[in-house]
Amino acid sequence: MEAKRIQGSHYARSLIEASLDPLFTINPDGKITDINNASISITEVTRENLIGTNFFDYFTEPDKAREIYKQVFAEGFVADFPLTIRDGKLTDVLFNGSVYKDEHGKVIGVVVVARDITDHKRIETELMKAKEHAERATKIAEVAKIKAEKATHIAERATQIAENAVISKQQFLSNMSHEIRTPMNSIIGFTKVMLKTPLTAKQKEYLTAIKMSGEVLTVLVNDILDLAKVDAGKMIFEQKPFKMDASISAMIHLFEPKIQEKNLQLIKNYDPDIPKVLVGDPVRLHQILINLVSNAVKFTNQGKITVGVRLLNSHEDKVFLEFTVIDTGIGIAEDKIEFIFQNFQQATSNTSRLYGGTGLGLAIAKQLAEQQGGTISVKSKIDKGTTFSVVLPFKKTRGNVESVTESKEPDIKLKGLTVLVVEDIALNQLLMKTLLDDFGFECELAGNGKIAIEKLKSKPFDIVLMDLQMPEMNGFDASRYIRENIDSQIPIIALTADVTTADLKKCKAVGMNDYISKPIDENLLYSKIIDLLKKPGLINDDDLPVVSAKCTDLTYLINRTKSNPQLMMDMIALYLEQTLPLIGSMKQSLRDKDWDSLYAAVHKIIPSFHIMGIHKDYEDIAKKVQEYASKKQHPDELQQWVLQLENVCSRACKELEEAYNLIKKQTDGRKENITFSC
Numbered sequence: 008m009e010a011k012r013i014q015g016s017h018y019a020r021s022l023i024e025a026s027l028d029p030l031f032t033i034n035p036d037g038k039i040t041d042i043n044n045a046s047i048s049i050t051e052v053t054r055e056n057l058i059g060t061n062f063f064d065y066f067t068e069p070d071k072a073r074e075i076y077k078q079v080f081a082e083g084f085v086a087d088f089p090l091t092i093r094d095g096k097l098t099d100v101l102f103n104g105s106v107y108k109d110e111h112g113k114v115i116g117v118v119v120v121a122r123d124i125t126d127h128k129r130i131e132t133e134l135m136k137a138k139e140h141a142e143r144a145t146k147i148a149e150v151a152k153i154k155a156e157k158a159t160h161i162a163e164r165a166t167q168i169a170e171n172a173v174i175s176k177q178q179f180l181s182n183m184s185h186e187i188r189t190p191m192n193s194i195i196g197f198t199k200v201m202l203k204t205p206l207t208a209k210q211k212e213y214l215t216a217i218k219m220s221g222e223v224l225t226v227l228v229n230d231i232l233d234l235a236k237v238d239a240g241k242m243i244f245e246q247k248p249f250k251m252d253a254s255i256s257a258m259i260h261l262f263e264p265k266i267q268e269k270n271l272q273l274i275k276n277y278d279p280d281i282p283k284v285l286v287g288d289p290v291r292l293h294q295i296l297i298n299l300v301s302n303a304v305k306f307t308n309q310g311k312i313t314v315g316v317r318l319l320n321s322h323e324d325k326v327f328l329e330f331t332v333i334d335t336g337i338g339i340a341e342d343k344i345e346f347i348f349q350n351f352q353q354a355t356s357n358t359s360r361l362y363g364g365t366g367l368g369l370a371i372a373k374q375l376a377e378q379q380g381g382t383i384s385v386k387s388k389i390d391k392g393t394t395f396s397v398v399l400p401f402k403k404t405r406g407n408v409e410s411v412t413e414s415k416e417p418d419i420k421l422k423g424l425t426v427l428v429v430e431d432i433a434l435n436q437l438l439m440k441t442l443l444d445d446f447g448f449e450c451e452l453a454g455n456g457k458i459a460i461e462k463l464k465s466k467p468f469d470i471v472l473m474d475l476q477m478p479e480m481n482g483f484d485a486s487r488y489i490r491e492n493i494d495s496q497i498p499i500i501a502l503t504a505d506v507t508t509a510d511l512k513k514c515k516a517v518g519m520n521d522y523i524s525k526p527i528d529e530n531l532l533y534s535k536i537i538d539l540l541k542k543p544g545l546i547n548d549d550d551l552p553v554v555s556a557k558c559t560d561l562t563y564l565i566n567r568t569k570s571n572p573q574l575m576m577d578m579i580a581l582y583l584e585q586t587l588p589l590i591g592s593m594k595q596s597l598r599d600k601d602w603d604s605l606y607a608a609v610h611k612i613i614p615s616f617h618i619m620g621i622h623k624d625y626e627d628i629a630k631k632v633q634e635y636a637s638k639k640q641h642p643d644e645l646q647q648w649v650l651q652l653e654n655v656c657s658r659a660c661k662e663l664e665e666a667y668n669l670i671k672k673q674t675d676g677r678k679e680n681i682t683f684s685c
C-alpha cells in the first residue's frame with residue numbers, strides 16, 4: 008500500500024515536472040505548498056524560499072492575482088487569465104487554475120499553471136509592429152501613388168498643352184498662309200496673264216518685278232508652312248515612280264539662266280548604274296536639291312557648280328543615292344558650319360543683306376531628308392567652296408520607263424475638254440478660267456458644291472476642279488455627294504490653299520482623285536488633268552481617244568435615215584431607251600461578278616457606238632470587256648474600262664437627248680422635211 012502510494016506520488020511528481028509551464032499548488036490562505044522546477048527557473052527563487060511564501064507577492068498586480076485566486080475557489084476553475092510574474096525580467100503568463108480536493112471532497116487548495124506567453128507576446132508585438140509598418144508603408148505608397156498620379160496628370164496636361172500649342176501654331180500658320188496665299192495667287196496669276204498681253208518694255212519690266220516679288224513672298228510663306236509641317240511630322244511624302252535622270256536634268260535646267268548671268272559653269276555627273284525608274288517623292292527631292300543648288304549659285308561668284316548623283320549601294324528592293332552639290336564659292340566658316348541647318352540661321356550677320364534669304368532653306372532640307380530616312384551633311388572651306396551631300400533611299404520598281412508620265416506642254420488632241428471649276432472666290436474663278444482657256448479647255452464655273460452638283464446632273468463634264476472651303480456646300484461634301492448620290496466616277500482634283508495631312512486624308516476619303524495647291528502651277532495642273540484622264544483606260548498617249556466637245560456624231564444616222572427626222576428621232580429614242588438600262592446592268596453585273604450578264608449588256612451596246620458616231624476607241628474598249636467577260640476573267644483594268652463606257656454612254660445619252668429635242672422642235676415648227684447636218 009505504502010509502496011503503491013510512493014509509486015503514485017512519484018508518478019504525480021514526474022507529471023508535474025514534465026510541464027514546461029510553472030506549476031504551483033496553493034493552500035486556501037494563499038501560501039505556496041508545492042512547485043515544479045519551471046516555477047523555480049521563472050521566479051529565480053529556490054524551492055525552499057518559495058514554499059510557504061505568499062503566492063500573490065510574485066505578481067506585478069498582487070490584488071488582481073488574489074481576486075483570480077478567489078474566483079478559482081468560487082467557480083472551481085479559471086482559464087487563461089493574463090498576469091505578469093514579477094521576476095528578474097517580468098514574465099507574461101496566462102493564469103489557469105483549478106481547485107483540488109481531499110478524499111472527502113473538501114477543497115484543500117488550488118493548482119495553478121502559469122503559461123509563459125513571452126514568445127507569444129513578442130511575436131504578437133512583432134506582428135503588430137510589422138502590421139503598423141505595413142500600414143505605414145501602404146499609406147506612403149498611397150501618398151506616392153497620389154503624387155505619381157498628380158505628376159502624370161501634370162505631365163499629360165503639359166503634353167496636351169504642348170500638343171495644343173503645336174496644333175495652334177500649325178493652324179495659325181496654315182490660316183495665315185491661306186490668307187496670304189489666296190490674294191498672292193491672284194496677284195501672281197493675273198500678273199502672268201497681263202504679261203501675255205501686248206505691253207510696253209517698261210510695263211513688262213514692272214510687271215516682271217511684281218511677279219518676282221510675289222514669287223519670293225510665296226516661297227517664304229511656303230517655307231514657313233513647310234517648316235511647321237515637317238516640325239509637326241505632317242509632311243506628306245509621295246511614293247511614285249519617276250525617272251531620276253530626267254528629274255535631275257529638269258531641276259538643273261531651272262538654273263541655266265542664272266548660271267549664264269553669273270558666268271558660272273554647271274556640270275552634271277550622273278552615275279549610269281542608277282536604275283532608270285525609281286519610286287519616291289520627286290517633288291521633295293527637287294525641294295532639297297533646288298535649295299542646295301540655289302545656295303551654291305547664290306554664294307558662288309566664279310568657277311563652277313557640280314551636281315552629282317551616284318549609286319551608293321543597291322539592295323534587293325531599294326537603292327541609296329548620294330546627291331552632291333559642289334561649288335567654288337565663298338565657303339562657310341568652321342565655327343558656323345554646325346548652325347546652318349538650324350531655323351533662321353545664316354553663316355554671317357550680313358548674309359541676308361548681301362545675298363538675301365531667310366536661313367530656313369537648309370533647316371527644311373535637313374528635315375525633308377531625315378524624314379525620308381536620309382541624311383544631309385556639309386564640308387566647306389572659306390574662299391575655296393562648299394560641298395553638300397544628301398543621301399536618300401528610293402524604292403526599286405519593275406515598272407518600265409514608258410509608264411512614267413511627265414508634264415507636257417498643252418496637247419492639241421485634248422482641246423475641247425470640259426472642265427467644271429467649283430470655286431467661290433470670283434478672282435480665283437477668273438484666274439482658273441484664263442488658265443483653262445490657255446490650255447484650250449472649255450470651262451464652266453460653279454460658286455459652290457451645290458451648284459456644281461446641279462451642273463453635273465444636267466450635263467456631262469470631263470473633270471472637276473474642286474475648291475475645298477466654300478459657302479453652302481464645301482468641296483468635301485460635294486465630292487462625297489458626287490460619288491455616293493450621283494454615283495459618278497468623274498475625276499475630281501481638289502484645289503487647296505494649304506495642304507495639311509488631315510485635309511488630304513479627307514480628300515481621299517470622300518473619293519477625290521488628286522489635289523493641287525494654290526497658287527496653281529499651270530504645268531502641274533495640266534499634267535494632273537492629263538494623268539487623270541489617261542488613267543482610267545491605262546492606255547498610252549497614242550491610244551488616248553480624241554476628246555471633242557461632243558462624243559457623238561450624227562453623220563452616220565443622217566446618211567442612214569436620208570435625213571428623215573422622224574426616223575432619226577425613232578432611232579435616238581430607241582438608243583436612249585435601251586442604253587440607260589444597259590449602263591445600269593453593266594455596272595451591276597460587274598459588281599456581282601456576273602460575267603454572262605456583263606457580256607450580254609456590252610454585246611448589246613457595241614453596235615450603237617458606230618451608229619451614234621461614238622469614237623472607235625470606245626468600241627474597242629467594249630470589245631475588250633466583252634472578251635474578258637466571255638473568258639470570265641477580270642483584269643485590274645476591267646473596272647476602269649466599264650467606267651469609261653459608262654461615262655461615254657452617259658454623255659452620249661445627254662447629247663442625243665438634246666439632239667432629239669432639237670429635231671422635234673424643228674419638225675414641230677416647220678412640219679416639213681429638214682436636212683440635218685452634223
Ligand code: ADP
Nearest residue numbers: 302303306338347353354364365366367368369
Ligand atoms: P538662306 O540661303 O535662305 O539664307 P539656308 O538655310 O539655305 O538659308 O542657308 C543658311 C546659311 O548657310 C546661308 O545663309 C549661308 O550663310 C550658308 N550657306 C548655305 N549654303 C551655302 C553655300 N553653298 N556656300 C556658302 N554658304 C552657304
